[in-house]
Amino acid sequence: MRFETAPAPHLKPIDSVAGVMRDVLLALVPAAFASVYFFGWGLLINVVIASAVAFGCEAAILSLRGKPLRPFLNDYSAIVTAVLLVFALPPVTPWWITATGSFFAIVFAKHLYGGLGYNTFNPAMAGYAVLLIAWPAELSQWLPPRGLGLDLAELNIPQTLTVVFTGQLPQELSWDFVSAATPLDTVKTGLAEMKMMSEIESDPVFGRLGGVGWGWVNAGFLAGGIYLLARGVIRWHIPVAMLTALFAIASVFYMADSSSHATPTLHLFGGATLIGAFFIATDPVSAATSVKGRLVYAAGIGLLVYAIRSWSSYPDGVAFAVLLMNMAVPLIDHFTKPRTYGHAQP
Amino acid sequence: MAEGIIESGRFPGGVSLPAHTEESTKEPIAKAPVPDTVVLPLHQHIGAPATPLVATGEQVLRGQPIAQASAFISAWVHASTSGTVVAVENRPVAHPSGMTAPCIVIESDGEDEPYREFEPIENYAEAEPVVLHERVRDCGIVGLGGAAFPTSVKLNVPQQSVETLILNGAECEPYISCDDALMRERADSIVRGAEMMMHIVQTLHGIIAIEDNKPEAFEALRTAVDALGEARIDIVRVPSVYPEGGEKQLIQMLTDKEVPADGLPADIGCLMQNVATASAVDDAITLGQALISRVVTVTGGGVARPSNLEVRFGTLFSDLIELCGGYTEDISRLIMGGPMMGFALASDEVPVEKATDCILAAAAAEIETRYDEMPCIRCGECARVCPASLLPQQLYWYARAEDQERLQHYDLMDCIECGCCAYVCPSHIPLVQYYRHAKSEIWIAGQERIRADQSRERYQLRERRLERQEAGRADRLEHKARRLKEKGRDPIQEIMDRVEHRNDDSGDSS
Numbered sequence: 019m020r021f022e023t024a025p026a027p028h029l030k031p032i033d034s035v036a037g038v039m040r041d042v043l044l045a046l047v048p049a050a051f052a053s054v055y056f057f058g059w060g061l062l063i064n065v066v067i068a069s070a071v072a073f074g075c076e077a078a079i080l081s082l083r084g085k086p087l088r089p090f091l092n093d094y095s096a097i098v099t100a101v102l103l104v105f106a107l108p109p110v111t112p113w114w115i116t117a118t119g120s121f122f123a124i125v126f127a128k129h130l131y132g133g134l135g136y137n138t139f140n141p142a143m144a145g146y147a148v149l150l151i152a153w154p155a156e157l158s159q160w161l162p163p164r165g166l167g168l169d170l171a172e173l174n175i176p177q178t179l180t181v182v183f184t185g186q187l188p189q190e191l192s193w194d195f196v197s198a199a200t201p202l203d204t205v206k207t208g209l210a211e212m213k214m215m216s217e218i219e220s221d222p223v224f225g226r227l228g229g230v231g232w233g234w235v236n237a238g239f240l241a242g243g244i245y246l247l248a249r250g251v252i253r254w255h256i257p258v259a260m261l262t263a264l265f266a267i268a269s270v271f272y273m274a275d276s277s278s279h280a281t282p283t284l285h286l287f288g289g290a291t292l293i294g295a296f297f298i299a300t301d302p303v304s305a306a307t308s309v310k311g312r313l314v315y316a317a318g319i320g321l322l323v324y325a326i327r328s329w330s331s332y333p334d335g336v337a338f339a340v341l342l343m344n345m346a347v348p349l350i351d352h353f354t355k356p357r358t359y360g361h362a363q364p
Numbered sequence: 365m366a367e368g369i370i371e372s373g374r375f376p377g378g379v380s381l382p383a384h385t386e387e388s389t390k391e392p393i394a395k396a397p398v399p400d401t402v403v404l405p406l407h408q409h410i411g412a413p414a415t416p417l418v419a420t421g422e423q424v425l426r427g428q429p430i431a432q433a434s435a436f437i438s439a440w441v442h443a444s445t446s447g448t449v450v451a452v453e454n455r456p457v458a459h460p461s462g463m464t465a466p467c468i469v470i471e472s473d474g475e476d477e478p479y480r481e482f483e484p485i486e487n488y489a490e491a492e493p494v495v496l497h498e499r500v501r502d503c504g505i506v507g508l509g510g511a512a513f514p515t516s517v518k519l520n521v522p523q524q525s526v527e528t529l530i531l532n533g534a535e536c537e538p539y540i541s542c543d544d545a546l547m548r549e550r551a552d553s554i555v556r557g558a559e560m561m562m563h564i565v566q567t568l569h570g571i572i573a574i575e576d577n578k579p580e581a582f583e584a585l586r587t588a589v590d591a592l593g594e595a596r597i598d599i600v601r602v603p604s605v606y607p608e609g610g611e612k613q614l615i616q617m618l619t620d621k622e623v624p625a626d627g628l629p630a631d632i633g634c635l636m637q638n639v640a641t642a643s644a645v646d647d648a649i650t651l652g653q654a655l656i657s658r659v660v661t662v663t664g665g666g667v668a669r670p671s672n673l674e675v676r677f678g679t680l681f682s683d684l685i686e687l688c689g690g691y692t693e694d695i696s697r698l699i700m701g702g703p704m705m706g707f708a709l710a711s712d713e714v715p716v717e718k719a720t721d722c723i724l725a726a727a728a729a730e731i732e733t734r735y736d737e738m739p740c741i742r743c744g745e746c747a748r749v750c751p752a753s754l755l756p757q758q759l760y761w762y763a764r765a766e767d768q769e770r771l772q773h774y775d776l777m778d779c780i781e782c783g784c785c786a787y788v789c790p791s792h793i794p795l796v797q798y799y800r801h802a803k804s805e806i807w808i809a810g811q812e813r814i815r816a817d818q819s820r821e822r823y824q825l826r827e828r829r830l831e832r833q834e835a836g837r838a839d840r841l842e843h844k845a846r847r848l849k850e851k852g853r854d855p856i857q858e859i860m861d862r863v864e865h866r867n868d869d870s871g872d873s874s
Contacts, residue, residue, distance in 0.1 A: 023708035025797045027783030028731040033790040135739030302743040358775040359752040360625035
């Protein structure tokens with residue numbers, strides 16, 4: 019009898035790119051729930067906008083590049099980029115800003131570098147950095163969480179759509195009235211006004227961990243991250259190294275002078291730390307490649323996040339920290355080659 | 365005493381795979397009937413092919429040498445039954461390329477009459493190690509774990525260099541159960557074989573390593589060791605992780621030492637043999653029986669009755685499949701060896717040889733058939749599972765770029781091709797294929813470099829020779845001219861005279 023031949027190994031591979039990406043999307047569900055509950059429908063509307071643009075750009079560029087559409091459109095990677103970008107944006111970001119970010123992430127950061135697997139920079143963070151530099155005002159229009167003063171979370175879907183697509187708030191509201199500072203913003207401005215940390219922290223925006231509402235969203239990211247670890251989609255090295263480095267440097271400064279430095283817990287549970295540790299820094303394509311390299315890479319991100327938050331004009335620094343360390347990846351990879359079996363230490 | 369439970373260490377990486385050995389171990393090992401015709405390849409081992417000793421028409425007996433080892437690394441081949449040599453010619457053999465190779469074809473006379481030249485050695489412990497060693501060589505024994513490296517060559521280690529003889533009973537590839545079955549049924553023979561090899565290399569410590577998913581084999585060996593009162597051999601249970609059966613990985617697990625990159629296990633005091641090889645050594649010494657058969661696992665969803673069979677070499681795969689109830693409708697691929705490192709065959713009309721540990725008739729559901737390769741997303745899972753601590757994702761990169769320098773810097777040559785990386789790759793990249801290709805390219809480049817060096821050397825030697833000749837000629841001429849001058853004669857005038865002289869005589873000579 020005659021048979022078809024094929025190379026070893028013959029066993030079915032245990033995972034697929036689409037499977038990995040699907041798990042990442044699934045892991046973002048708890049945080050999405052928390053965000054919708056505390057900050058309204060904006061997140062979901064933005065997800066639809068960003069995903070549609072990302073999917074369209076992906077398809078357009080793939081056909082321009084003469085690549086097969088089906089495997090790449092089915093791998094969910096463009097959607098993951100879009101969703102991660104949206105989590106970095108305020109819930110009522112104007113639609114064209116969300117669309118621009120998504121466009122830049124897919125076309126410039128991803129495909130102009132060669133597409134899936136070839137991008138030097140994390141596409142979602144590259145897209146976000148462009149938006150942050152181009153439209154800083156729009157990107158700081160965060161909303162107060164449910165339960166604190168005026169509740170935009172009470173805006174229904176049509177009202178939210180109106181805000182996102184026309185910028186028109188319902189008649190009784192005005193931007194000055196609804197926009198609220200994030201906890202990290204509050205710290206930044208408070209310290210600039212020479213306030214003591216204890217005064218700043220008396221602001222109602224601070225809850226137990228990382229701020230009212232914000233703490234829950236971040237708990238969602240943490241839950242999702244644990245799910246990804248359990249599924250083996252990510253490994254512990256990057257989140258642990260990044261969080262440890264951030265916690266360590268924050269503790270040092272906090273212990274030296276607690277009146278002018280935010281608590282280490284605020285650094286861990288505030289801002290984009292947890293989404294950064296579990297979803298952004300762990301993007302395999304743009305991260306370092308060996309175990310040792312990943313520890314160095316992630317610790318670098320943790321330290322840079324602290325530096326940017328403390329000594330730059332930006333309240334948060336995850337995006338820039340990740341992009342900076344992306345640049346260092348080839349160097350890190352070069353110096354962290356593991357010792358091969360039977361060889362002396364290189 | 366052989367307590368058995370020694371905590372073994374770990375090697376980095378590896379994957380847990382479903383064993384799939386229950387199907388083939390339900391029944392004890394069955395003896396496959398001797399076929400009417402056996403086809404015995406001359407090259408069943410690592411090293412040089414054997415040289416035929418018989419011609420067409422000759423009568424041979426079972427166990428009679430029919431081809432001799434032709435080099436230091438080579439192995440003898442013996443007739444697997446008695447009968448007449450009907451051909452010495454190229455026949456299809458089990459090879460990934462589907463090629464043909466020289467084989468000796470014997471038509472059985474149905475008598476299976478044994479060759480009695482190898483005397484049983486009653487008490488091996490009193491025999492000279494060299495006698496036992498020669499017997500192992502003369503009986504054509506090779507490593508039966510699948511690699512088929514000549515055992516006598518492997519036993520040829522410097523005096524006192526081996527501290528521990530390790531018998532490999534890990535059998536980590538899924539589906540393969542021939543060693544498991546052999547350990548359950550012939551534990552005595554395996555332990556005796558171990559003792560004999562310990563005698564050959566003069567070591568006082570032996571380890572038999574068995575994966576913890578083979579409790580029956582473990583018990584059988586422990587009983588055998590106890591019954592023989594053998595205190596020098598430890599039986600060690602090791603966790604079931606693929607590719608633990610790899611020589612380097614098992615050594616690392618048992619001794620926490622690594623075989624140096626350009627060295628041999630003997631460099632760190634180890635020598636490893638497969639359990640089935642040990643049993644073959646016992647047969648050769650105690651019974652005087654050459655290696656003419658082995659246990660083969662025939663299994664997979666593509667065959668009706670998976671089983672372990674004791675098979676004479678030269679039996680065709682197709683005959684074994686028939687014995688196991690034939691193919692099922694789901695048959696999709698025929699693999700020699702296991703699903704991780706075995707190779708797919710284009711035809712089942714090939715003979716069982718010394719390296720045939722498993723014939724896997726895989727159903728479509730058991731194997732990868734889609735091959736939808738995506739770009740590498742650098743997830744690093746391949747590096748996590750690599751037992752050699754390589755960076756497969758980087759190797760893939762450089763293999764595609766054909767950057768041989770980087771490939772060597774990243775130790776491509778240390779890849780053992782276990783397939784763990786490809787198994788966990790979410791992008792379904794056939795990584796091992798890239799590495800094999802790159803390795804052969806590097807090998808070819810190396811050969812070309814050697815050839816280029818040789819021709820350069822030849823050219824330089826020739827240039828020097830010509831120079832020397834030229835210099836010698838000039839010397840001689842000068843010397844001659846000087847001599848003539850010393851005699852007071854002008855060389856030019858001399859020649860002129862001679863020519864004139866010849867012209868005078870020309871009338872006579874024509």
